[in-house]
Amino acid sequence: MNIEVEIKVKIDNFEEIKEKVSKIGKLIKSIKQIDDYYVPEHRDFFARKPHPVEWLRIRTNPDKVVWEYTKSINQREDGDYDYAEEYETEISNKSELEKILGFLDFKKSVTIEKYREYWMCDDIEVALDNVTGLGYFIEAEAKGDFKDEKEAKKACIDFLEGLGIKDVENKQIKMGYPQIYLESKKN
Known part of the structure; x- marks a missing residue:
């Protein structure tokens, strides 16, 4: 099982946070990503409240295209989730996969474009994101050898608070960018 533990927070002080990250971490890469999210006709992943627990996407990076499925696990008593299983594989022909998805009654639900910087800060991978139409975010993902998910x-929360982001547990965004985008269009 591929367990992913990450914390995402919206930030208003992007340059200040980036400067702090640059002092303690190493820039891995800076890229533009385009994420196309798909849902099957018979089950709209984005209809689940408070937020989806499944994602199916094609991520276009400058150097490769990746097909990903993510499913939230470890449901808490309040119905929320803390962790996710993530599976991905590189694809060589995006347009052919899109045709196959169409034949299988999958439809593209939303496209998210973002500029992302990946930083490595010891055992935390940091993503600094500028998401078109949504603003700035930081994600801290545990990459080290941890005893368990907790x-x-x-470690992710402590890292973000060490950057000066206060009250991370309450500011944490559990929704993915497509859900945030779809919610913003309702208002």
Whole structure:
């Protein structure tokens, strides 16, 4: 099982946070990503409240295209989730996959474009995101050898608070960018 533990927070002080990250981490790469999210006709992943627990996307990076499925796990008593299983594979022909998805009654639900910087800060991978139409975000993902998911989550929270982001547990955004985008269009 591929367990992903990450914490995402919206930030208003992007340059200040980036400067702090640059002092303690190493820039891995800076890229533009385009994420196309798909849903099957018979089951709209985005209809689940408070937010989806499944994602199916084609991520276009400058150097490769990746097909990903993510499913939230570890449901809490309040109905929310802390962790996700993530599976991905590189694809060589995006347009052919899109045709196959169409034949299988999958439809493109939303496209998210973002400019992302990946930084490595010890055992935390940091993504600094400028998401078109949504603003700036930071994601801290546990990449080290942690005892369990709770320890990994605490490491992410401690890292973000160390950057001066206060009250991370309450500011944490559980929704993905497509859900945030779709919610913003309702208002």
